[in-house]
Amino acid sequence: xxxxxxxxxxxxxxxxxxxxxxxxxxxxxxxxxxxxxxxxxxxxxxxxxxxxxxxxxxxxxxxxxxxxxxxxxxxxxxxxxxxxxxxxxxxxxxxxxxxxxxxxxxxxxxxxxxxxxxxxxxxxxxxxxxxxxxxxxxxxxxxxxxxxxxxxxxxxxxxxxxxxxxxxxxxxxxxxxxxxxxxxxxxxxxxxxxxxxxxxxxxxxxxxxxxxxxxxxxxxxxxxxxxxxxxxxxxxxxxxxxxxxxxxxxxxxxxxxxxxxxxxxxxxxxxxxxxxxxx
Numbered sequence: 001x002x003x004x005x006x007x008x009x010x011x012x013x014x015x016x017x018x019x020x021x022x023x024x025x026x027x028x029x030x031x032x033x034x035x036x037x038x039x040x041x042x043x044x045x046x047x048x049x050x051x052x053x054x055x056x057x058x059x060x061x062x063x064x065x066x067x068x069x070x071x072x073x074x075x076x077x078x079x080x081x082x083x084x085x086x087x088x089x090x091x092x093x094x095x096x097x098x099x100x101x102x103x104x105x106x107x108x109x110x111x112x113x114x115x116x117x118x119x120x121x122x123x124x125x126x127x128x129x130x131x132x133x134x135x136x137x138x139x140x141x142x143x144x145x146x147x148x149x150x151x152x153x154x155x156x157x158x159x160x161x162x163x164x165x166x167x168x169x170x171x172x173x174x175x176x177x178x179x180x181x182x183x184x185x186x187x188x189x190x191x192x193x194x195x196x197x198x199x200x201x202x203x204x205x206x207x208x209x210x211x212x213x214x215x216x217x218x219x220x221x222x223x224x225x226x227x228x229x230x231x232x233x234x235x236x237x238x239x240x241x242x243x244x245x246x247x248x249x250x251x252x253x254x255x256x257x258x259x260x261x262x263x264x265x266x267x268x269x270x271x272x273x274x275x276x277x278x279x
Contacts, residue, residue: 001094004035004112005055006069006189007045010199011176013225014040017064020228024061027231030054041176043134046074056195063224065197069169072112072191080109081188082149087111089154117153120168120192126160128167130193135174135181146170167193205250214245223251232257
C-alpha cells in the first residue's frame with residue numbers, strides 16, 4: 001500500500017522549489033501521486049509514494065525540503081483533525097477513507113489506516129510530540145496544551161523528549177503573510193516524522209567556510225539547488241566554463257560530480273579543497 005506523506009519546505013527560493021523536486025524525482029525515477037496540486041503559496045506538498053525508502057531518497061538530495069512526515073491526518077480545523085484521528089484508530093480497511101466512506105460530517109474528512117498508528121504503539125517504543133507552526137508563534141504552555149489533546153491515541157511506550165524512537169509532528173499553517181495572520185490556521189496536519197532534508201549542507205558549504213571567494217561567488221544554497229536541477233550523480237563529469245571561484249563545482253562535487261581538467265585551468269586563485277571534486 002502506498003503511504004501518504006507531507007513534504008514540508010523552507011519558504012526560501014520558492015521559484016526553484018518545483019524545479020528542484022521534479023529534477024530529483026525524475027533523476028531517481030520515483031513514482032509520485034499528488035494528493036493536492038503543488039501550490040507555490042503553500043510551503044508543503046501532500047503526496048503518496050510506494051515506500052518510505054522513496055521519501056528518504058528524495059530527502060537525501062533536497063536542500064529546500066525541511067522535513068518529511070508520514071501523514072495521519074489533514075484537516076482545516078483542529079477539531080476536525082482530532083475527529084479524523086479518532087476515526088483512524090478504528091479504520092481497519094487498510095486504505096484511506098474519505099467523506100464518502102464515513103458516517104461523519106466534515107468536508108475535509110480523510111482517515112488514514114489504523115495500521116499506521118498501530119506501528120507506533122509498541123510498549124518498547126518511546127515517543128514525543130512536536131508542535132510546529134508557520135507564520136505564528138506558540139508559547140511553551142500553548143504547545144503543551146495542544147500535545148495533551150492527543151492523549152486519546154493508543155500510544156503505549158514511554159514519553160522521551162531526547163532521542164525518542166518515534167517523533168510525532170503536529171503542524172499548523174497560518175499562511176505566508178506575517179502581516180496578516182488569521183486567528184485560526186488554514187490547515188492542520190499530524191503524523192509520524194520520517195526524515196529531514198539536506199538543509200545542513202547550506203551551512204556545511206557556506207561561503208564563510210571557503211578559503212577564497214569572489215565578489216560574485218554564488219551562495220551554497222543556490223549552488224546545491226542548481227546541482228540538483230542538473231541531476232548530478234556519482235561519477236558525472238561537470239564542466240563550468242565560467243567557473244569563477246568554483247561554487248557550482250563544490251556543490252556538484254558533494255553529490256559525486258567530477259570536474260574536468262580544462263575547467264580547473266580557469267581557476268587562478270587559491271583552491272577550495274578541490275580534492276572534494278575528485279580532481
